Amino acid sequence: MTTPTIVLVGHGMVGQHFLEALAERGVTGRARVVVLCEEPRPAYDRVRLTSYFSGRTPDELSLVEDGFLARHGIELHLDDPAEHIDRAARTVTSRSGRTFPYDSLVLATGSHPFVPPVPGRDAEGCFVYRTIEDLLAIEEYAKTSRTGVVVGGGLLGLEAAGALKGLGLDTHIVEFAPRLMPVQVDDGGGAALLRTIEDMGLTVHTGTGTREIVADGPAVTGMHLSDGSSLAADLVVFSAGVRPRDRLARDTGLAVGERGGIAVDAHCRTSDPDVYAIGECALAADGRVYGLVAPGYEMAKTVADVLAGEASGSVFTGADTSTKLKLLGVDVASFGDAHGTADGCLDVVYSDSRSGVYKKLVVAADGALLGGVLVGDAASYGMLRPLTGSVPPVPPEQLVLPAGTGAPAALGPSALPDEAVVCSCHNVTKAQIRAHTTLPEVKKCTRAGTGCGSCVQVIGRLLPGAADQGLCGCFSYTRSELYEIARTLGLATYAELLDSHGREEARGGDGCEICKPAVGSILAGLGGGYILDGEQGALQDTNDHFLANLQRNGSYSIVPRIPGGEITPGKLIVIGEVARDFGLYTKITGGQRIDMFGARVDQLPAIWTRLVDAGFESGHAYGKSLRTVKSCVGQTWCRYGVQDSVRMAIDLELRYRGLRAPHKLKSAVSGCARECAEAQSKDFGVIATAHGWNLYVGGNGGATPRHADLLAQDLSDAELVRLIDRFLMFYIRTADRLERTSVWLERLEGGLGHLRDVVVHDRLGLCGELEAMMARHVAGYRDEWAETLDDPDRLRRFVSFVNAPGAPDPSVRFVPEREQIKPDLTVLTPEGTPAR
Amino acid sequence: MTVQDAPPLTLQIELSGSWLPVCEIARLTPGRGMAALLPGGRQAAVFLDRAGTAYAIGNRDPFTGAQVLSRGLLGSADGRPFVASPLLKQRFDLATGRCLDDDGVSVPVYAVRRV
Numbered sequence: 001m002t003t004p005t006i007v008l009v010g011h012g013m014v015g016q017h018f019l020e021a022l023a024e025r026g027v028t029g030r031a032r033v034v035v036l037c038e039e040p041r042p043a044y045d046r047v048r049l050t051s052y053f054s055g056r057t058p059d060e061l062s063l064v065e066d067g068f069l070a071r072h073g074i075e076l077h078l079d080d081p082a083e084h085i086d087r088a089a090r091t092v093t094s095r096s097g098r099t100f101p102y103d104s105l106v107l108a109t110g111s112h113p114f115v116p117p118v119p120g121r122d123a124e125g126c127f128v129y130r131t132i133e134d135l136l137a138i139e140e141y142a143k144t145s146r147t148g149v150v151v152g153g154g155l156l157g158l159e160a161a162g163a164l165k166g167l168g169l170d171t172h173i174v175e176f177a178p179r180l181m182p183v184q185v186d187d188g189g190g191a192a193l194l195r196t197i198e199d200m201g202l203t204v205h206t207g208t209g210t211r212e213i214v215a216d217g218p219a220v221t222g223m224h225l226s227d228g229s230s231l232a233a234d235l236v237v238f239s240a241g242v243r244p245r246d247r248l249a250r251d252t253g254l255a256v257g258e259r260g261g262i263a264v265d266a267h268c269r270t271s272d273p274d275v276y277a278i279g280e281c282a283l284a285a286d287g288r289v290y291g292l293v294a295p296g297y298e299m300a301k302t303v304a305d306v307l308a309g310e311a312s313g314s315v316f317t318g319a320d321t322s323t324k325l326k327l328l329g330v331d332v333a334s335f336g337d338a339h340g341t342a343d344g345c346l347d348v349v350y351s352d353s354r355s356g357v358y359k360k361l362v363v364a365a366d367g368a369l370l371g372g373v374l375v376g377d378a379a380s381y382g383m384l385r386p387l388t389g390s391v392p393p394v395p396p397e398q399l400v401l402p403a404g405t406g407a408p409a410a411l412g413p414s415a416l417p418d419e420a421v422v423c424s425c426h427n428v429t430k431a432q433i434r435a436h437t438t439l440p441e442v443k444k445c446t447r448a449g450t451g452c453g454s455c456v457q458v459i460g461r462l463l464p465g466a467a468d469q470g471l472c473g474c475f476s477y478t479r480s481e482l483y484e485i486a487r488t489l490g491l492a493t494y495a496e497l498l499d500s501h502g503r504e505e506a507r508g509g510d511g512c513e514i515c516k517p518a519v520g521s522i523l524a525g526l527g528g529g530y531i532l533d534g535e536q537g538a539l540q541d542t543n544d545h546f547l548a549n550l551q552r553n554g555s556y557s558i559v560p561r562i563p564g565g566e567i568t569p570g571k572l573i574v575i576g577e578v579a580r581d582f583g584l585y586t587k588i589t590g591g592q593r594i595d596m597f598g599a600r601v602d603q604l605p606a607i608w609t610r611l612v613d614a615g616f617e618s619g620h621a622y623g624k625s626l627r628t629v630k631s632c633v634g635q636t637w638c639r640y641g642v643q644d645s646v647r648m649a650i651d652l653e654l655r656y657r658g659l660r661a662p663h664k665l666k667s668a669v670s671g672c673a674r675e676c677a678e679a680q681s682k683d684f685g686v687i688a689t690a691h692g693w694n695l696y697v698g699g700n701g702g703a704t705p706r707h708a709d710l711l712a713q714d715l716s717d718a719e720l721v722r723l724i725d726r727f728l729m730f731y732i733r734t735a736d737r738l739e740r741t742s743v744w745l746e747r748l749e750g751g752l753g754h755l756r757d758v759v760v761h762d763r764l765g766l767c768g769e770l771e772a773m774m775a776r777h778v779a780g781y782r783d784e785w786a787e788t789l790d791d792p793d794r795l796r797r798f799v800s801f802v803n804a805p806g807a808p809d810p811s812v813r814f815v816p817e818r819e820q821i822k823p824d825l826t827v828l829t830p831e832g833t834p835a836r
Numbered sequence: 837m838t839v840q841d842a843p844p845l846t847l848q849i850e851l852s853g854s855w856l857p858v859c860e861i862a863r864l865t866p867g868r869g870m871a872a873l874l875p876g877g878r879q880a881a882v883f884l885d886r887a888g889t890a891y892a893i894g895n896r897d898p899f900t901g902a903q904v905l906s907r908g909l910l911g912s913a914d915g916r917p918f919v920a921s922p923l924l925k926q927r928f929d930l931a932t933g934r935c936l937d938d939d940g941v942s943v944p945v946y947a948v949r950r951v
């Protein structure tokens with residue numbers, strides 16, 4: 001019996017998913033699989049293409065796990081597109097002239113961007129937005145450009161516009177339809193989107209088309225619009241839709257749709273039973289071409305089922321085109337019948353033009369939810385989409401009102417029917433998710449949550465542990481409950497707490513990596529004292545354990561405290577000398593201080609001896625504790641400053657240094673309302689006023705940025721410090737594990753009003769106690785590194801090897817880069833077990 | 837009965853039939869580990885659990901290639917001790933070396949004894 005050959009044309013997102021589906025079904029073991037790929041690199045995450053501009057490298061975008069192709073014996077030919085199919089001979093010929101015979105041929109050629117046939121469109125400086133190569137070219141050209149225009153205000157157009165803006169171009173969007181994202185959102189949503197996008201400094205021209213691209217010599221200089229106006233432009237990106245790449249199929253006489261797309265049946269078979277088409281190049285059995293990745297994945301599975309001979313395999317007859325996106329930082333989602341086309345349907349709309357939030361639900365006469373549009377706040381998308389088609393258990397108006405407006409809490413995922421599709425990327429239902437107990441297990445077994453990720457939150461709330469608010473498998477109490485237990489019972493060790501208050505089955509055991517650091521932080525916060533003595537030493541996360549931050553190759557980074565970002569030339573020189581003498585990589589951090597990377601664990605004491613001698617102390621970059629209080633230069637130098645922001649930042653940083661908390665704490669002080677220190681993005685931020693200080697709380701940068709809320713105004717120095725004392729201690733007592741102040745404040749019942757009642761008006765009579773606790777912390781603070789160096793016993797842990805104390809770790813090696821060092825990762829994967 | 841000046845207990849690990857002394861048991865903190873350099877440049881991670889039982893596995897985290905498992909936190913799941921990698925937090929059973937979060941992955945295990 002000869003081995004059958006499967007040839008795949010196109011190694012894009014769907015192509016790669018198809019290969020994985022073949023491997024999962026064992027087909028790669030019994031068939032030869034050949035892939036022809038037009039691009040110079042293997043499949044990558046096109047959906048996250050734009051993240052290239054926020055620092056993700058092409059390698060990080062790759063969808064092909066190391067070793068996957070080799071493990072399954074798949075032959076991949078890069079940079080060698082298929083040119084011709086001979087169906088009679090059953091062969092495919094590639095551009096390099098090679099001919100590949102096939103038994104089954106799968107076309108996954110995707111689409112190409114549509115460039116409207118306007119004069120001048122070939123000028124230098126005109127681009128499309130589809131591949132990594134396109135982005136590299138745009139990035140290079142943007143270096144010498146000032147103004148960019150994106151033609152097309154759809155989903156991709158907005159994404160491209162965000163990229164141009166990020167590259168520093170003055171950016172315009174030209175959209176032919178009367179609103180942005182005409183396919184996904186309605187007029188109201190488009191208006192909300194428009195306002196928010198204009199507020200970001202982009203210029204939007206709707207209701208007008210591009211008539212002509214103007215060039216001066218070879219390069220574009222501007223364009224004429226159909227409304228008679230003109231725009232200057234050094235760079236143009238066409239994003240006016242996509243067209244299926246069906247040329248190969250046309251040339252070989254396969255049936256294609258009138259408006260393009262390779263026609264397939266419910267098994268994704270073309271008019272030739274040995275040829276299949278999947279992904280964006282296919283015209284599905286329901287007469288639609290799907291421009292989203294999730295339907296493509298479904299098609300890939302369908303064909304893999306057919307080729308695996310699975311009789312009861314899946315069929316593809318259509319898909320949900322619901323989408324949730326973050327475009328230019330604005331959440332936009334649409335699902336179901338978003339435009340309300342069904343007979344007799346009604347709209348429920350909430351619109352707040354101040355905050356740019358617009359939400360519309362489309363409801364049938366019998367109350368069933370048909371679809372909706374969410375702009376500006378799409379948090380409820382994960383819940384609403386699976387409810388489509390059923391009557392929600394609460395009135396629809398409650399589903400659109402923002403949280404905290406007096407509306408009762410929106411319904412939770414427990415209200416979903418079992419057959420509701422929770423992950424639309426991988427078509428996984430609530431019942432399938434409920435068959436598992438942990439998120440990693442759900443991801444591994446169903447792949448739910450591994451696509452766009454928008455369903456992960458809902459999945460978390462569906463897992464059995466979700467109703468159980470307990471910290472982890474060892475404790476059924478929350479962090480704040482454990483805090484109160486330890487405080488009131490005076491328990492001082494983890495073992496006592498576990499054996500007396502742990503879950504039955506966990507008592508007497510070793511605990512786990514979740515509760516140990518959490519309890520370690522509670523005990524450190526209550527008892528004070530050196531965090532690495534006795535049992536406490538075994539509780540700390542590895543970073544706390546070595547008072548430094550572990551890096552990817554096993555080396556550590558070192559961040560001395562530089563309060564307020566102020567540093568003398570003498571101390572700067574010490575840092576320079578230490579880094580030079582120990583060969584460390586240095587970098588200015590985002591927190592106004594200096595990080596030194598690449599120290600081996602056995603070098604830490606010697607490095608810190610030098611630093612402590614020069615007057616430095618630990619910066620707690622490793623701890624769930626106060627990081628930095630950033631400052632602007634303030635009144636002392638700045639012509640606008642109204643208070644001494646540097647002094648205040650230093651005072652606050654020294655007061656709260658070393659304070660252990662549920663998560664890290666960040667702060668900043670700005671000398672006037674211009675806010676150069678970005679205080680409103682901090683856990684507690686201070687902005688000077690003519691009369692004192694304004695205190696903002698609950699701000700966050702990071703993955704889910706949140707602007708801080710104004711807690712109190714025009715405070716004196718003493719009032720400010722007292723209020724921050726109370727705020728921090730109240731947070732430390734009541735927050736969950738790894739809950740930043742932003743999330744805690746959002747969750748706090750009664751929100752900001754309640755917080756103000758507790759810490760400003762002292763309605764609970766707690767303030768005296770909170771202040772006393774902070775006073776104890778301030779009085780008890782000692783530098784952890786100075787204490788460590790003083791004690792030979794404590795120093796004994798800082799060896800690479802317990803049986804060879806002087807020996808350096810040979811796996812920690814470096815190579816030069818830009819006149820400094822970087823980890824040599826090649827030494828980390830010796831022969832034998834390959835790293836994944 | 838306690839002997840006054842008993843020599844300190846030493847932890848040894850087995851390498852192809854012979855026993856390699858690693859360190860005094862007292863050097864280890866229950867709930868934490870230490871790395872040991874093996875002949876030929878390989879590395880092991882040795883641990884004590886809360887009950888004082890010793891374990892040794894390979895020090896190399898198979899997910900990143902870094903020699904760091906000795907720096908992870910210990911825990912127990914269903915009564916079996918594990919270490920969580922300090923880098924990306926995958927857990928490894930100390931007795932079998934199996935990764936609890938990815939069936940296909942495991943690390944070497946070494947027999948230990950105290951003498």
Ligand code: SRM
Pocket residue numbers: 549550551557558559587588589590591592593594595621627628664666681682699700701702703704740
């Ligand atoms: C070094 C630094 C990047 C840099 O080169 O500038 C950095 C590096 C790390 N950041 Fe950061 N962050 C650094 C400034 C920031 C900032 C900017 C700032 O502080 O002004 C932010 C956004 C502000 C914020 O936190 O709200 C930031 C948001 C994060 C987050 C997301 C937090 C969130 O609430 O979403 C994480 C992840 C986490 O903590 O769970 C993180 C985690 C990390 C970790 C600890 C990741 C890790 O576990 O290995 C990095 C290790 C540091 C190391 O090894 O030394 N880092 N990180 C910056 C150190 C500042 C300092 O001097 O202490």
Ligand SMILES: Cc1cc2nc3c(=O)[nH]c(=O)nc-3n(C[C@H](O)[C@H](O)[C@H](O)COP(=O)(O)OP(=O)(O)OC[C@H]3O[C@@H](n4cnc5c(N)ncnc54)[C@H](O)[C@@H]3O)c2cc1C
Pocket residue numbers: 009010011012013014015036037038039046047048049050080081082083108109110111129130131156159245248278279280281290291292293294296325
């Ligand atoms: C910037 C951007 C953002 C996006 N965001 C989202 C999103 O948020 N959600 C979503 O669902 N979708 C999104 N999409 C769409 C998504 O990327 C596509 O639906 C998906 O990539 C389709 O997969 P595919 O394999 O069919 O096509 P592609 O990924 O385009 O792959 C087709 C591959 O075939 C190659 N090829 C073509 N002809 C030949 C030939 N003759 N021989 C060999 N190879 C050939 C092409 O070079 C290409 O590499 C986005 C797309 C872009 C560009």
Ligand code: SF4
Pocket residue numbers: 632633634635638639640641642645670671672673674675676677
């Ligand atoms: S915030 Fe105000 S005082 Fe501080 S540097 Fe900026 S402009 Fe000057």
Ligand code: FES
Pocket residue numbers: 422423424425426448449450451452453454455456
């Ligand atoms: S919906 Fe995209 S990963 Fe689940």
